[in-house]
Amino acid sequence: xxxxxxxxxxxxxxxxxxxxxxxxxxxxxxxxxxxxxxxxxxxxxxxxxxxxxxxxxxxxxxxxxxxxxxxxxxxxxxxxxxxxxxxxxxxxxxxxxxxxxxxxxxxxxxxxxxxxxxxxxxxxxxxxxxxxxxxxxxxxxxxxxxxxxxxxxxxxxxxxxxxxxxxxxxxxxxxxxxxxxxxxxxxxxxxxxxxxxxxxxxxxxxxxxxxxxxxxxxxxxxxxxxxxxxxxxxxxxxxxxxxxxxxxxxxxxxxxxxxxxxxxxxxxxxxxxxxxxxxxxxxxxxxxxxxxxxxxxxxxxxxxxxxxxxxxxxxxxxxxxxxxxxxxxxxxxxxxxxxxxxxxxxxxxxxxxxxxxxxxxxxxxxxxxxxxxxxxxxxxxxxxxxxxxxxxxxxxxxxxxxxxxxxxxxxx
Numbered sequence: 001x002x003x004x005x006x007x008x009x010x011x012x013x014x015x016x017x018x019x020x021x022x023x024x025x026x027x028x029x030x031x032x033x034x035x036x037x038x039x040x041x042x043x044x045x046x047x048x049x050x051x052x053x054x055x056x057x058x059x060x061x062x063x064x065x066x067x068x069x070x071x072x073x074x075x076x077x078x079x080x081x082x083x084x085x086x087x088x089x090x091x092x093x094x095x096x097x098x099x100x101x102x103x104x105x106x107x108x109x110x111x112x113x114x115x116x117x118x119x120x121x122x123x124x125x126x127x128x129x130x131x132x133x134x135x136x137x138x139x140x141x142x143x144x145x146x147x148x149x150x151x152x153x154x155x156x157x158x159x160x161x162x163x164x165x166x167x168x169x170x171x172x173x174x175x176x177x178x179x180x181x182x183x184x185x186x187x188x189x190x191x192x193x194x195x196x197x198x199x200x201x202x203x204x205x206x207x208x209x210x211x212x213x214x215x216x217x218x219x220x221x222x223x224x225x226x227x228x229x230x231x232x233x234x235x236x237x238x239x240x241x242x243x244x245x246x247x248x249x250x251x252x253x254x255x256x257x258x259x260x261x262x263x264x265x266x267x268x269x270x271x272x273x274x275x276x277x278x279x280x281x282x283x284x285x286x287x288x289x290x291x292x293x294x295x296x297x298x299x300x301x302x303x304x305x306x307x308x309x310x311x312x313x314x315x316x317x318x319x320x321x322x323x324x325x326x327x328x329x330x331x332x333x334x335x336x337x338x339x340x341x342x343x344x345x346x347x348x349x350x351x352x353x354x355x356x357x358x359x360x361x362x363x364x365x366x367x368x369x370x371x372x373x374x375x376x377x378x379x380x381x382x383x384x385x386x387x388x389x390x391x392x393x394x395x396x397x398x399x400x401x402x403x404x405x406x407x408x409x410x411x412x
Contacts, residue, residue, distance in 0.1 A: 035132050041123045150225040
């Protein structure tokens with residue numbers, strides 16, 4: 001498989017993950033006036049005819065709902081689901097998550113919303129639920145990244161445990177130790193005092209290992225553990241196998257870092273990024289740094305911002321298109337029905353516009369998810385596409401300072 005083909009495969013996977021998260025975020029915002037929002041989960045092995053048959057029974061039961069409005073909304077939603085299911089010969093590879101119902105709009109009005117979502121992992125069992133909110137518990141865990149790394153930074157005075165999830169660092173716990181410094185005290189013998197110090201250190205290391213092991217064992221997709229710290233304490237902690245044996249076996253490497261607090265976790269990830277190329281944060285850092293170098297050089301081999309990147313994409317000059325996952329916006333096109341004037345705007349939601357020429361109200365004629373739009377343009381020009389997160393320092397800088405869209409060009 002060529003590099004471009006592999007990139008297309010990777011971007012299709014990333015795009016599906018992005019769309020899944022986007023739709024789930026939309027679904028969870030909705031709330032009905034009564035128990036009239038329907039959630040249906042269909043596992044891949046379930047026959048569509050069985051699902052339709054079950055919904056017919058629910059339709060009959062719903063006819064007994066006392067509230068006329070609720071009864072009408074529930075039965076209409078069930079009819080809508082059954083109608084759309086007829087287009088499926090069988091459930092998709094991982095099944096279906098269906099969310100249909102009426103949500104309030106303005107005043108006493110309500111509109112139907114409908115989502116037929118193909119999840120990234122298999123639905124495990126059939127479920128039907130009618131409530132005031134859509135039921136999301138079966139698919140919310142699918143939003144979590146499955147590949148995670150455990151992080152420990154430690155010395156004799158302090159330790160911090162964290163988790164690297166994608167490019168996001170989560171602090172689990174920070175602990176100060178009660179280990180005395182190594183200097184002679186009072187009338188105690190030097191040897192006895194050394195034993196007390198080593199006992200306190202052992203108890204501290206045991207506590208840190210227990211916290212770390214408990215946190216990391218909960219992560220089913222734990223890919224590895226990184227340990228860092230100043231001096232030799234990290235080597236002592238690792239070589240004496242304080243961690244639970246399953247976690248100990250996942251230790252990838254030890255790194256010299258200057259801090260053992262939250263900043264130390266960031267320093268640890270940064271050091272690991274220099275040697276572990278499969279870290280998502282390492283890949284993001286590398287591609288964003290490459291863009292920044294080209295911008296700084298002023299060679300004409302870099303572009304950023306919507307207008308500039310859209311232009312070079314149209315010219316077929318983009319070698320690598322870089323898009324931030326934090327671009328949670330839409331590109332709206334408004335048109336004046338009087339003189340045909342069109343206005344394009346990037347925003348999070350549709351707005352009212354008046355024609356700049358005649359002053360008449362404009363109508364929205366097209367809306368495109370910004371990320372999906374850029375990817376479509378990149379694919380049409382055979383560009384390599386990189387979707388980067390916004391949780392690392394580099395990802396945040398790219399989104400906030402460069403608009404979350406950039407390109408490295410084939411030629412200036």
